Amino acid sequence: MIPRDYQIRAAEACAAAWSSPSGGRHPLLVMATGTGKTKTALFAAQGTRGRVLWLAHRKELVHQARNSLWYDRAQSGVVMANENGCDKRIVFGSFRTLSQPKRMEEYLKHGVPDLVVVDEAHHSVAAENMKVLQPLIAAGARLLGLTATPDRDDDLSLEDLWVPVFSFGFVEAIESGFLMAPYVAVERIPGFDETQVGGRRDYNVDELGEKLLAAHVVEHTVGIMGRTLTAHRMPRKDDSTQMSADGRHALVFTATVEQAQLTAKALCDVGWRAKVVCHKTPKRERDDILVAFQKGHINAVCNPAAYTEGVDLPECDLVVVARPTKSRTLYVQMIGRGARINAGKRDTMVIDLAGASEMHSLISAPALIGGSRCKTFPGGVHQFVEVDGKAKCECGARLPCYASLEAGAGGLHTWVDDSTTGRRTCKHCSKPQCKDSPSWKHEYTPIAGHRRQCMWCDVIVPNPLASLQSGERQVVEPPEPAAWALLHTLRDPVEAINLDEHGIIYLVGGQKRATPVWLPRRAKNPRPLTDGPVERWHAEEICADLIRKARKAWDPWKREVLAGGSGGDINRAMDFRRYAAVRAAETGVSEWRR
Structure with missing residues (x-):
């Protein structure tokens, strides 16, 4: 791997942070989706002589990181479910597996890691994840966090554990030619009012799904995808053009599995080659759908947030947001699926059916502000x-x-x-x-x-x-x-x-x-x-x-x-x-x- 300029600067920022007092906080890299966070962290960890532990909360992220490793592959292994390469120098593991005391004890028998890389670090402060991190920190391990969205949708604080040391945001990536600026067309669902849906951090999924289907979201989705629309360049909306979904590779994000299934069927009825992926889809079937999408055998995948993290699909040039969300993190992850550059890819279109693009911005401040939860009551x-x-x-x-x-x-x-x-x-x-x-x-x-x-x-x-x-x-x-x-x-x-x-x-x-x-x-x-x-x-x-x-x-x-x-x-x-x-x-x- 030949690192890009910003990846070198990120690695240098990590080295500087590790060599200076941090007050118990660890370096965090804030990098836009699609700019190579995984390879940046692997590059920063390349000089580590001791053990390295890579942690993620989803199996796709674990395998993606392992597959991206270009050095010392013979010294690497996976600790997740039935895989148990805990004796390797470089281990890629899941929080769920290593939260089991016996699995963590077995891993630590081969030595405490010198470096722990935490992928999607905005999830790290959840109680079940801190059970894994706290003994590693107590044992003297250094930490490195990765995220594109340094936010949480609850009151937990990231700033007690992390401090941003480097950022490479959406605008910088576009200006440097490493990401593609999407064009968004907002076509709201007639008669749908998200303010009538309950939920504190985000909308209640079941209630949201019912109200979307009652508002004929499936018919609206298919109808809009068959029209030519006026789309504005993100994030500034300083340019506009006429665009259509015809001939594109689409990811359609829905609120529920039922909405995804109905949408996929309706798209197939009008000529799209659509499939559904959700949390119940077997891994082999999911992998087959990804390969078919990459080869063009399938040109639409409908999913209820299954493809927001851990999936690299540069072929995607159409993102359909067929649900509202209060979560900026979820919004950025959905839009980021279509921003990657790929050979033959001219542009990227976003069709927003619920006004999420009017509520959220793709630009994030590389700063952490603590939550307000009481630690006593x-x-x-x-x-x-x-x-x-x-x-x-x-x-x-x-x-x-x-x-x-x-x-x-x-x-x-x-x-x-x-x-x-x-x-x-x-x-x-x-x-x-x-x-x-x-x-x-x-x-x-x-x-x-x-x-x-x-x-x-x-x-x-x-x-x-x-x-x-x-x-x-x-x-x-x-x-x-x-x-x-x-x-x-x-x-x-x-x-x-x-x-x-x-x-x-x-x-x-x-x-x-x-x-x-x-x-x-x-x-x-x-x-x-x-x-x-x-x-x-x-x-x-x-x-x-x-x-x-x-x-x-x-x-x-x-x-x-x-x-x-x-x-x-x-x-x-x-x-x-x-x-x-x-x-x-x-x-x-x-x-x-x-």
Whole structure:
């Protein structure tokens, strides 16, 4: 294998991460579907002298990784179901098999692995998978995670285990010529309303299937696949063209097996050569269908999410999304099946029958934001009690204002100025923002160490803009008695939006090109989310994805506030302020402007 430039950079990033303190977190490669995550990880692991363990949650992923190995194949084996090559130096295994104590014990008899590669690492923090990883970590194994979608659809946190060290996203892959930009046509199912379908993380599958069939999704699917449609280039939708499904190789994603079976039959009735693949399809039959699809004997495969992971079908040039989904991860995996480049493949078409392309973006921020599950009480739900006016849970989570929590305002102070006295207090608990200030307001001035201190009391908070400056910080001397700190010598225009407890997003640059930068609340230095300036729309999409992650990770009691439209700056998703940054803390809100 001759590695591509970005694969070399990814391997170098892993080596650098392994050689430096990580605080118990392990390197994560975030790479778009179809850019060669498997071979990148195998390349990064090639220099490992000790044992290597490759873990995946699906048998297709295990065999795909083993088949991609181009070195030391005689020293490799599989540990899964009836296969037991646990004495080999390089072992490809499934989480399910190695979660069995006897199988793990037998593997470890031959030595602790020096490196553990976790494929589709967004699944890794599930309880059954952590049972496999925890003893390996305790034994000193290094970890390397791979994912195209650094998200979860529940409240479990990825950031306690992983830290992104390299990213190669969808846009970068298209611009570099390694992926093909799909063209999407949205043709919604008449009379279907997904808001009437239940489900918390995603739609209830059985209920969704019933309502889709009642809305005649099969007839609509077949009818639309027989028409010429106007399709727009993804992800920016900056170009459009007329396209049809005729002569293409299609993957049709359905909600249920029944929908897949009915759709395949209806397609065959109008001349398509269609088959169904689902979780019940025997492996040999599934393999035969894949080969037939690759050779053109079959030109449509209908499946209820069976081909979202672990399948490489570059021949696919038509993706039909015949179901809605709340899961961005599932959406990206479906679209990614058609983005691979293949000889003779001119373009890729996506037919979206449920508006998923209007809900989700293909652009992901290479950043992890923790979930909000309580680690003490069953069900992961915090139970707060009042302690000195604050809300505290036994797990350690706390909020500054219990009265605000009781009022449904998220547990944060809401500072208001009295129209008569001008003094600033919390409208929920009446606590003064600064009891030593004549106006009861904090008035900050910059101090050393990228911090600011109130002129009236001893409150010290971070000064996040300082880390984006070039040269010495210049402040008006003596400090003016106002809540403004004047900053000079910024390299570029800076715009920002507050994510409250998750930090601040900056856009550094102009209206044509900008660099998205994230400053987590407890971090000392900002983290660029791209290798350098990118087009403005691209930078804004990355920022929007980080905002989405923050909103999803928002604690459940705050999530209700956000849904009601009163969550503060986080709701003004793309409302960036030029030359300004806003930071919320327990002591209140302060602003800096150039």
